[in-house]
Amino acid sequence: MLRFIKGNLENIDGVAIYPIISLLIFFIFFVGLFFWVITMKKSHIEEVSNIPLENDQNNQSL
Amino acid sequence: MEVQKFYYDNKIVRNFIYATIVWGVVGMTVGLMVAFMFMFPNYTEGISWLSFGRLRPLHTNAVIFAFVGNAIFAGVYYSTQRLLKARMFSDLLSKINFWGWQLIIVAAAISLPLGYTTSKEYAELEWPIDIAIALVWVVFGANLIGTLIKRRQRHIYVAIWFYLATFVTVAVLHIVNSMELPVSFMKSYSAYAGVQDALVQWWYGHNAVAFFLTTPFLGLMYYFVPKAANRPVYSYRLSIVHFWSLIFIYIWAGPHHLLYTALPDWAQNLGVAFSIMLIAPSWGGMINGLLTLRGAWDKVRTDPVLKFMVVAITGYGMATFEGPMLALKNVNAIAHYTDWIVAHVHVGALAWNGFLTFGMIYWLIPRLFKTKLWSISLANLHFWIGTLGIILYTLPLYVAGFVQASMWKQFNPDGTLVYGNFLETVNQIMPMYWMRAIGGSMFIIGMLILVYNVIMTIKSGSSVTDELAEAPELEKVTKKQTKSEGYHTWLERRPVKFTLYATIAILIGGAVQIIPSLIVDDYIPQISSVKPYTPLELEGRDLYIREGCVGCHSQMIRPFRSEVERYGEYSKAGEYVYDHPFLWGSKRTGPDLHRIGGKYSDNWHFNHFYDPQTTSDGSIMPSYKWFIRDKHDRSNIVGKMEAMVTLGVPYTEEDIANAEASMDEQAAQIEQNLYSDPDFANAYEADKAAAAENGEEFVEMRDREVVSIIAYLQRLGTDIKVKTEE
Numbered sequence: 001m002l003r004f005i006k007g008n009l010e011n012i013d014g015v016a017i018y019p020i021i022s023l024l025i026f027f028i029f030f031v032g033l034f035f036w037v038i039t040m041k042k043s044h045i046e047e048v049s050n051i052p053l054e055n056d057q058n059n060q061s062l
Numbered sequence: 063m064e065v066q067k068f069y070y071d072n073k074i075v076r077n078f079i080y081a082t083i084v085w086g087v088v089g090m091t092v093g094l095m096v097a098f099m100f101m102f103p104n105y106t107e108g109i110s111w112l113s114f115g116r117l118r119p120l121h122t123n124a125v126i127f128a129f130v131g132n133a134i135f136a137g138v139y140y141s142t143q144r145l146l147k148a149r150m151f152s153d154l155l156s157k158i159n160f161w162g163w164q165l166i167i168v169a170a171a172i173s174l175p176l177g178y179t180t181s182k183e184y185a186e187l188e189w190p191i192d193i194a195i196a197l198v199w200v201v202f203g204a205n206l207i208g209t210l211i212k213r214r215q216r217h218i219y220v221a222i223w224f225y226l227a228t229f230v231t232v233a234v235l236h237i238v239n240s241m242e243l244p245v246s247f248m249k250s251y252s253a254y255a256g257v258q259d260a261l262v263q264w265w266y267g268h269n270a271v272a273f274f275l276t277t278p279f280l281g282l283m284y285y286f287v288p289k290a291a292n293r294p295v296y297s298y299r300l301s302i303v304h305f306w307s308l309i310f311i312y313i314w315a316g317p318h319h320l321l322y323t324a325l326p327d328w329a330q331n332l333g334v335a336f337s338i339m340l341i342a343p344s345w346g347g348m349i350n351g352l353l354t355l356r357g358a359w360d361k362v363r364t365d366p367v368l369k370f371m372v373v374a375i376t377g378y379g380m381a382t383f384e385g386p387m388l389a390l391k392n393v394n395a396i397a398h399y400t401d402w403i404v405a406h407v408h409v410g411a412l413a414w415n416g417f418l419t420f421g422m423i424y425w426l427i428p429r430l431f432k433t434k435l436w437s438i439s440l441a442n443l444h445f446w447i448g449t450l451g452i453i454l455y456t457l458p459l460y461v462a463g464f465v466q467a468s469m470w471k472q473f474n475p476d477g478t479l480v481y482g483n484f485l486e487t488v489n490q491i492m493p494m495y496w497m498r499a500i501g502g503s504m505f506i507i508g509m510l511i512l513v514y515n516v517i518m519t520i521k522s523g524s525s526v527t528d529e530l531a532e533a534p535e536l537e538k539v540t541k542k543q544t545k546s547e548g549y550h551t552w553l554e555r556r557p558v559k560f561t562l563y564a565t566i567a568i569l570i571g572g573a574v575q576i577i578p579s580l581i582v583d584d585y586i587p588q589i590s591s592v593k594p595y596t597p598l599e600l601e602g603r604d605l606y607i608r609e610g611c612v613g614c615h616s617q618m619i620r621p622f623r624s625e626v627e628r629y630g631e632y633s634k635a636g637e638y639v640y641d642h643p644f645l646w647g648s649k650r651t652g653p654d655l656h657r658i659g660g661k662y663s664d665n666w667h668f669n670h671f672y673d674p675q676t677t678s679d680g681s682i683m684p685s686y687k688w689f690i691r692d693k694h695d696r697s698n699i700v701g702k703m704e705a706m707v708t709l710g711v712p713y714t715e716e717d718i719a720n721a722e723a724s725m726d727e728q729a730a731q732i733e734q735n736l737y738s739d740p741d742f743a744n745a746y747e748a749d750k751a752a753a754a755e756n757g758e759e760f761v762e763m764r765d766r767e768v769v770s771i772i773a774y775l776q777r778l779g780t781d782i783k784v785k786t787e788e
Contacts, residue, residue, distance in 0.1 A: 025570065033306050037299045044217075049294040051145055051219040052285050 066214070066535055069528035070143045074156040076430050076525065078136035079423060081164060083513060085132060086419075088171075089124030090506045096121050097502050100495040100651075103674075103682045110688045111175035115610025119186040120174040125411060126184060126274065128167045133419040134278040135159065135202070138225050140426060141285040142206065145222055147215045147533040151208025155201050162198035166191060177608035178248045182263045182643055184270050185239050189250045192240040199236065203229040210557040214533040218557060220301040224281030226557070227309050227564045231273040234568065238576075239266035245705045246698055249604075253709060256638025257586055258579045260320055260646055261329065265572060268316035273568075275410065276378075277309065279418055283351050283375065286422050290367045296353035300346055308343040309564060311336055313571035318389035321398065322620040323646060324635035329575055330391075336571070337389030344382035351375040366441035370421030373449055377413020381406065396471075399616055399650040401491070402463025405456040412452045412505055420444065420512060427516055431523030440515045448508035454501030462494035471624040479627055484653040485680050589636035592781040594711050595774070597699050597721040598728040602774030604702075605694075605767055606645065609686065616647035617656040617778065630657030630779065637782060640711050652683055659780035664732055665739040667772045689768040693761040696725060696770070729764035732772055736763065 098105065099114045106112035143150060150156050169191050173179075179186040187195070206229060210218070239262055242250035252259050288295050295301055317325060317333025352375055355362060362368045384406055388397050397403060428435050435441060469487040472480040481487050595603060606612070619625050621632040633656050638644055662670075666677060672690055674683040699721045703713050717724075737743045746763060753760035763769065 022574070029310060030307070033303060037302050040299060040302075045298045048217045048219060049288075049298040051215060051217065052141075052221070052288045053292065053294060 064535055065532050067530065067532045068149055070531055071139070071150050071153060071156060071527075072430050072525075072529050073527040074150065074153075074160060075136050075140045075426065076527070077160050078132050078139060079426060079430075081160070082129060082132040082136055082419060082423070083516065085124060085128030085167060086509055087506075087513065089121060089129045090502075090509055092117055092121040092124055094499065094502050094506055097495070097499040099684065100682055101492065101499065103684045107685060108687055110177070110609075113609065113684055113686075115613050116175050116177055116179075118610060118613045119179060119183075120171065122184060123170050123174065123186060124167070126270070127170070130275060130279075130411075130415045130419070131163065131167075133415070133422065134228075134274075134282070135163065136426070137282040137286065137422055138206070138278065141221055141282070142209055142225065144531075145215065145219045145285065146209055146213035147531065148209055148213050151205050151212060155205040155208070159198060159202045159205060162194065162201065166194050166198060169194070173248065177610075179607060179610060180242065180250065180252065180643060181607045181610070181612050181645060182239065182252065182259075183267050183648065185236075185263070185266060188248045189240070189242055189244050190248065192236070192242075196233070196236060196240075199229070199233055203233065207557065207561070214536055216536060218560070219284070220295070220298065220305060221281040221284040222557075223305050223560065223564070224277045224284065226561050227305070227568070228273050228278045228281070230561060230565045231269065231277070231309070231313070231568045234565075234572070235266045235269050235273065238572070239263060243705050243709060245701050249698075251702075251705055251709060252643035254580075254642070254644075255709070255711075256641045256644050257324055257326075257635045259642070259644040260323070260638075261317065261325060261579050262576060263644070264319035265313075265316035265576060268319060269313055271407075271410070272312040272315075273309075275415055276312075279378075279415060280304075280308075280347055282418060282422060283347075283371075286418075286425060287351055287354050287371050287375075290365070290371060290421070290425055291355050291358045291361065293354065293356075293358060296350050296356060300350045304343050304347040304350060306567065308340075308347065310567045310571075311339050311343060313568045314575065315340055315389065317575065318394070319648065320646075321389075321391050321394045322622070323618050324633050324638065326635070329579075332575065334389050334391060337386045341383065341386045344385075345379060348375055348379035348382065351378075366435075366438060366445055367421045367425045369442070369445050370417045370424065373445075374414050374417035374421060377409050377417065377452070381410040381414060384409070395620070395622065396467045397463060398620075399648070400463035400467050401459040401494070402467070403649065405459035405463065408459070409452070409456055412448075412455065416505070417448065420448070423512065423516065427519050428523070430526060431520055432526055433519060433523030436515055436518035436522055440511055444508040444511040444515070447504050447511070451501045451504030451506075451508060454504060455498050456501070458494035458497035458501070462491040462498075465494075466491055470628070471622070473624070473627075477627075479624065482628070484628075485678060488651075488682060489680050586635045586639055588639070589634060589782060592637055592639060594640045594706070594713055594717075595777060596724060596728055597696075597703065597717075598725045598770055598773045599777045600702060600706070600774075601694065601696050601699060601725070602770035602772070603645075605689070605771045606774060607643075611655075612645045612647045614647075614649060614651035614683070615653065615655045616650050617654065618646040619654055619656050625654070629654045631782065633779075634782065637779070640706075642706065642709050642711070652681075655775065655778055657779035659776045659778040660783075663738075664735040664772050664776070665742060667775060668736055668739075668742065668768060671768055671771070686768075689771060690766060692767050693765050694767040694770050699725065726764070728773055729769045732769045733762070733764040 095112075096114060096117050099117075103114070110116070139150060139156065166187075170187055173188060173191065174186060178188045180188060185192075206225060210222070241253040243253060244250045254262050284295055284301060314336035315333055317329045318337045319333075321330050321334070323330075352372070355368065355372070358368075362372055387393055388403070388406060397406075424435060424441055466487045469481045469490060474480055594600075617633070619629045619632045626632055638646075668690070670677045670683075671686040673685050674681040700718055703718045703721060707713050707718075736746075750760055
């Protein structure tokens with residue numbers, strides 16, 4: 001029954017480039033994300049993270 | 063800047079909460095009905111629309127899309143308005159969203175018990191309902207994005223990103239997975255076949271969990287937990303990392319539902335790798351949620367809302383640790399097809415979705431009705447009975463899964479299976495099924511306590527349908543202001559660009575996995591002896607789909623010694639090329655059926671459908687007496703075959719022209735085979751004579767449903783046994 005089994009992607013020309021592209025996408029994505037987050041301003045973070053707590057004026061004060 | 067007065071729309075939130083509660087009770091009750099069928103398989107005997115195979119998808123759909131779905135809308139409509147300081151974009155769109163969604167649920171609640179199903183898990187609804195879902199979903203998205211555009215809050219809080227990602231991704235998933243060719247009103251065939259269909263389905267199925275049960279609820283967590291604890295989220299930076307890495311990684315993990323199946327290895331391994339990575343963002347989110355309570359843990363002791371939320375987040379943490387573990391191939395080899403998976407999803411559903419919803423309801427209802435919660439102690443009682451219910455539901459099923467898998471795999475020294483009879487492994491875990499049903503009952507009792515408490519709270523308060531708020535209009539952003547801002551600050555102000563990037567992030571994974579399977583010609587190695595189903599078998603297959611057999615029987619033998627010994631030669635990708643849709647299944651409450659063809663006589667199947675317990679002592683399969691009684695409507699066979707041709711199944715014109723004759727011939731042969739049992743012959747002839755005597759119409763056995771389903775079962779998995787000249 002082994003005749004039914006064969007590599008599915010081996011026949012594509014230049015398939016070796018795909019794993020390299022994948023690695024690059026990932027590496028760049030997460031390095032970028034990390035850089036993005038650590039360079040955020042403290043004051044901005046403070047402001048944004050308090051948005052949910054802002055509108056406690058009306059019948060929110062239970 | 064001028065301060066504007068406006069009103070929050072509380073009525074729509076209230077309506078969605080009512081719907082959440084009503085459908086929650088319905089969905090959980092159906093679940094309990096189904097749970098008791100494991101002990102009493104025939105308590106709805108003879109009522110086709112109350113059989114296990116049809117109720118099981120009703121339970122899953124009701125809980126996922128009706129209970130959790132309405133809870134999502136309730137939470138999103140409440141928090142979005144407040145986070146953006148604006149009323150929803152359009153009251154009309156809100157109403158269409160609400161009533162459209164309820165209509166879809168009603169359509170599901172009617173059509174699923176009647177057997178209208180595509181059989182693809184969590185996507186069972188037939189094509190007209192699929193179209194309605196897509197339309198209502200777009201209405202929801204338009205309303206959400208419209209509100210973003212007219213917002214009075216410059217920056218978009220992290221919860222809103224989760225809602226946006228939910229909207230975009232669910233739209234993509236739903237459309238791609240629902241590609242189907244209608245053959246009549248309420249009947250269609252999946253555009254994909256076999257392995258491709260499986261890959262697309264579990265890309266969808268896994269990400270339905272990700273983007274329907276997880277991302278919107280994470281958004282709710284990021285809003286309601288800070289609200290209830292009255293302090294900001296632990297780390298806003300962490301929430302950014304959480305969001306982007308979660309949506310980027312989640313979308314790739316689908317193939318872990320297909321480990322050791324006929325799916326190509328590279329796709330399986332990709333799914334495993336990404337599933338392991340998923341621990342990081344999931345636990346990042348969980349920790350962020352729990353640490354939001356820093357310095358407020360004393361409140362958790364007294365506030366039932368926070369109690370529910372803490373258990374919900376803990377459940378999320380447990381389920382997202384377990385998920386990657388289950389995605390390891392060696393663990394999956396044990397857990398797949400067993401009740402372990404059922405336990406796993408219920409940690410997610412009961413704890414994460416259920417408890418977060420309950421916490422949200424207990425927090426919202428008093429605020430929507432300007433009052434206090436009627437009874438704190440009843441809410442506490444709900445909390446404890448619900449928590450015990452979750453434990454009593456899941457722990458026995460973990461044991462059941464592990465015990466049964468071990469029994470399936472146990473060999474004698476001489477190389478034969480210790481438990482060759484599948485039923486021995488079922489009987490062993492019956493006590494666990496009992497405990498599960500008791501745990502589930504406790505969870506529902508808790509739900510009923512909530513209903514009572516909510517009704518009493520509403521009675522003691524007065525409804526605020528439109529809540530006054532005020533906020534200044536947004537200033538135009540000037541160059542000077544933005545000169546020193548960071549990139550994310552810039553992106554946060556631009557919802558459209560933001561949505562676009564999120565879409566790209568989720569499309570990459572889907573594209574890499576699915577596109578090769580659709581464009582590479584050689585993707586599925588052909589097996590020349592595999593031929594399309596005969597017309598009668600095709601009709602039988604549709605009965606198999608209608609009854610939801612796939613809920614308990616897999617058609618996928620994994621390449622393990624224990625499975626080959628029990629069921630026969632393991633399954634090959636090339637055997638499924640004509641299967642629109644695929645029917646691999648994901649749970650073995652009963653044995654695998656891929657090599658059932660030729661294993662038993664036609665009479666055995668006949669008797670088994672009539673009364674499973676006579677052929678298989680101790681079986682928990684319900685009887686299918688209507689198969690044996692009902693005439694089979696095969697009038698649309700030409701339409702069905704032509705649809706199959708459109709999808710690439712090589713029926714010739716001659717095949718289609720001869721369909722009726724071919725069906726008659728094959729059915730007559732099966733009828734003749736049935737006559738080999740004298741008991742059958744006597745009973746059948748007596749029935750015939752009685753009908754003639756009373757002048758009643760008599761349906762010949764060859765025209766009844768049972769003949770078609772026998773034809774299909776006897777064909778299953780036999781094609782590769784045909785000797786070819788190769």
